[in-house]
Amino acid sequence: MIERDFVKQKKKEFEIQNFVINHLNNAGHSKTKMQRTPLGEKIIVYASRPGLVVGREGKNIQKLTSDLKKRFKLENPQIEIAEVENPNLDANIVAERISSSLERFGSSKFKGVGHKVMSDVMGAGALGIEIIISGKVPSSRAKSWRFYQGYLKKCGDIALSGVDAAYAKAKLKSGVVGIQVRIMPPDTKLPDHIELNEEKEEVIEEVEKKDKENKKTEKQTKKESSEEKIKKEKETDTKKETKKKDKTEEDKETESEEEEEKTE
Template identity: 45%
Template sequence: MIERKFIEESIRELKVKEFLEKEFMHRGYSHISIQSTPVGHRIIIYTSRPGAVIGRGGENIERITQILKEKYKLENPKIDVQVIENIFLDPQIVAQKVCLQLARFGVQKFKAVGYGNLQNILNAGAIGAEIVISGKVPGSKAASWKFTGGYLPKSGYIADNYVLKAKKQILLPAGIIGVSVKILPPNVELPDNVKIKKEIKVEEVKEEMDSDGNSKLEKT
């Protein structure tokens, strides 16, 4: 019984995430966090454009809250909006931007889109990044194009715990295009990043006695 309830809760959470992503896709949406509290559900929306998500006078929040109550049966949902300061260090937003730019400019411009967003990520201070665009680009046969820069480990502790990842898909006239983004943010301390301290000069001091029997220090 407990397992069934857990599965139902996970499915409902997935549906809520899909709904909010579709609702705010063009408004700087990144991801959400759903927390169960004793008084209801708390939904945190992470976005680069909080004003567009909230709406004039909070109209979007009120409308979404009502939908979450009636359609998804969330108990007393409370929506908070958190601002993402640097959008080019968030793989979800970057992947979404790549998809929208491919839809706007066409798959023929995929190299400009890939390299442009990669450069924006590195300019934002990322240690390393990778963008992969897959699908029928630019020809009729499916292929994958990889854009990489900086240092990005593929395996190991850093890759598993600190590399931020996101995947998006978009349906274009050429077919379904997949976009994968990986970012190693600038605040990660790499284990092989060795810092060499400056050489410390040490002076040797000798103690000698003068003719009166007093101690006298001399540097050598």
């Protein structure tokens, strides 16, 4: 059956992802993706510390590939490492960071760890964060401590698709402590968020300014053209007057000559 094969394949991918997570402790592991290629299975590992994933002279990757071949019977697994751009906005990396710091410093400083991580995440541009540390912290009785800041959706489709959630464990002397992290990244689009397009108003203002400038230039050109016409008319009038004067002088000369001839 095709359905059974599909379920087997997804189960195998889930087991491989868990194996990679357990193998890459304290390496800033974010997530793993699997792709089928003609050459074999391609496994993409996203981590904040690619150097720790690779290891010295690539020993960690070689060991991981050999373990995948033996345990899951993969023919030619190709491991590709991708670096996470902003690790403070990744819930898996943040949860792993909290668990490692609790294992290092103990349960007495869990409040300082929670507030420090929360401030780093909000400083990276997150809209909201929630951290829940549950276990025998700091007393012998189990208790849950909640750290939250900003705006975080708890229900609806955005709570599933727009919120990055992760879970991690910290092994302490008093027992196992569970860590839940929920982060709302800055690029989530909320349905009740309305943006006003101010660019259109700026464009209208620019068009109005251009129209005003064009009108001013047209007026100036009209004034200049009218002034030029007046100047030309004046020049033509002066030319006509000079011609008339010349004609009158010529007529006077001719009359004087005729009178002289008559007297003779």
